[in-house]
Amino acid sequence: MKTTDLFFDIATVERETGIGKDTLRVWEKRYGFPLPVRAERDERLYPQPQVEQLRLIKRLIGNGLRPAKVVGLGVDELNVLLADVQTQQPSQAAHILPFIQLIKTHQASALRIALGRALLQQGLDDFLSKTITPLNQLVGEAWMRGEMRIFEEHLYSEQITLVLRNAISTLRDADSSPRVLLTTLPGEEHSLGLLMAEATLSLYGASCVTLGVQTPTQEIVSAVAAHRSDIVVLSFSEAIPAQQVKTGLQQVRVALPAHISLWAGGSGVARQRVVIEGVQLMGPLSDLGTAVEQWRNTSVPLPHSIS
Amino acid sequence: MKTTDLFFDIATVERETGIGKDTLRVWEKRYGFPLPVRAERDERLYPQPQVEQLRLIKRLIGNGLRPAKVVGLGVDELNVLLADVQTQQPSQAAHILPFIQLIKTHQASALRIALGRALLQQGLDDFLSKTITPLNQLVGEAWMRGEMRIFEEHLYSEQITLVLRNAISTLRDADSSPRVLLTTLPGEEHSLGLLMAEATLSLYGASCVTLGVQTPTQEIVSAVAAHRSDIVVLSFSEAIPAQQVKTGLQQVRVALPAHISLWAGGSGVARQRVVIEGVQLMGPLSDLGTAVEQWRNTSVPLPHSIS
């Protein structure tokens, strides 16, 4: 019993799916999909099911499939492909399943409380590496497989943000060293990695300033000068193309004074193979702790050093 | 001594100014501005000064001036007009200037502490309406005039976020009513308005769930079902086109069950003139408090009512 069929104009579809107007039109011509009905003045009106299908397609393309292989297909065939993706890597860890359960049943407060409890039980370092990191991964995988709704993912990151921000606020120390500036480059919208880095760095006594996400290169340089930062930390999520990570880091490195350290972390740099001159690539979060120690040893000339 | 002139392609200018590609091209034809240089394949390359001028123009148009009157003008004339506009609505209030000072001198911690102090002095309601709102406005104006760097604006919203989140955490009540779902539509990235709304609603005893920003229409509907929400609150910033606000609200209204209230707030709805069927437009934040009272009176049948 469908009361009203929902239709969206091309501008709305662009916003809802993240697929540009030009692309939508060219897909229609090349692959025959999406095929919207037309309003009076020949304007495209996309039925809601097509918008949903576009989101599905976007996910598959994000997974490495090519548009020609997926844009023409029907929903059934798309779901088969999605199932293929599914069989690849199920990363399981028993103790995080209860959290997944809370997400799937939409119990925001219970999730937040459970996370807070885990933090106090495990300590921040272990909490991040043994709970949050695998949880992120599992949620990311579920998202790719289409088993997690967008609003569920939104809710999840909201709760993690609350718990971590709370932890950081008790650690904050404005006058310690090194002074670290954290942000992401334009195109990278995920702030969770940033928050995890800030938590770790604060734990190791660094003084952190976060600029939020999407700070242009030139602005990072100005901010470093304004805050007299010693280190810039950039976070890259899985979603961002490896190529962009590389060129982005190179550009920032060139723009930044040589004596400022540049550290890059997040799952987006994990796949980075090449070494970039003057950039320290961080693997697990614990690398940050080590790096801070190292920075203290090399950059601050200790009085009365042994040899 | 300018080392490199900066140029931006049309996609970047669209993102930076919020003016659509089509509009940029049609302005060029109609008013002769902006007049970008051309790259190899006839692609437009906008010099940075033109981008800044576009921001100025955007602000003036947002204030009710017509494009034909402002798009052709030079920077000097624009600044005269801007001065006129600003004398009309004096967002100046002496007590917020110290905060501006802290932003311009990049003292993040001092700013946060000063904000926290103001919150405790004024109380949440007054803090939001008499400090944060005018501060937002002033920062927005400075930003449009190009007097505020991106990193300064990032830093500013980061500190406000911290102070407000902290306040909200003490107010949170999962079991009270009404149950409110807060988010923004795709295209709206600003979360500050959302945070202010959440703070106010929590103060008035509503049970808030925030989904963060950019939740697609259909996901909002699912989230409402999952959380058994009574009310959906959407926030729109000044940056978003009035047209988008209207169509977005209509789409959500149609998709949502009729018995769910839909409230819209933020400076983006303040200019909305038309009434949208089934949507409550909120002016100042205090409207939210009134609306909650009203909702309690109409929606929950009181036992033993007087007459």
Added chain:
DNA sequence: TTTCATATTTTGTCCTAGACAAGTTTGACA
């Protein structure tokens, strides 16, 4: 077989030029 350079295809985004609905202003008339 693997490695690397080169050719080919795919794909997103830009271009021009024209159209028109919705919003705003103007001006004639009561």
Added chain:
DNA sequence: TGTCAAACTTGTCTAGGACAAAATATGAAA
């Protein structure tokens, strides 16, 4: 002075074409 239709303004849509950058296929050398 207020009302209402005509005229103008403005943003966003349309079509069809072009081309660079990315991805993939091909083939020659190790």
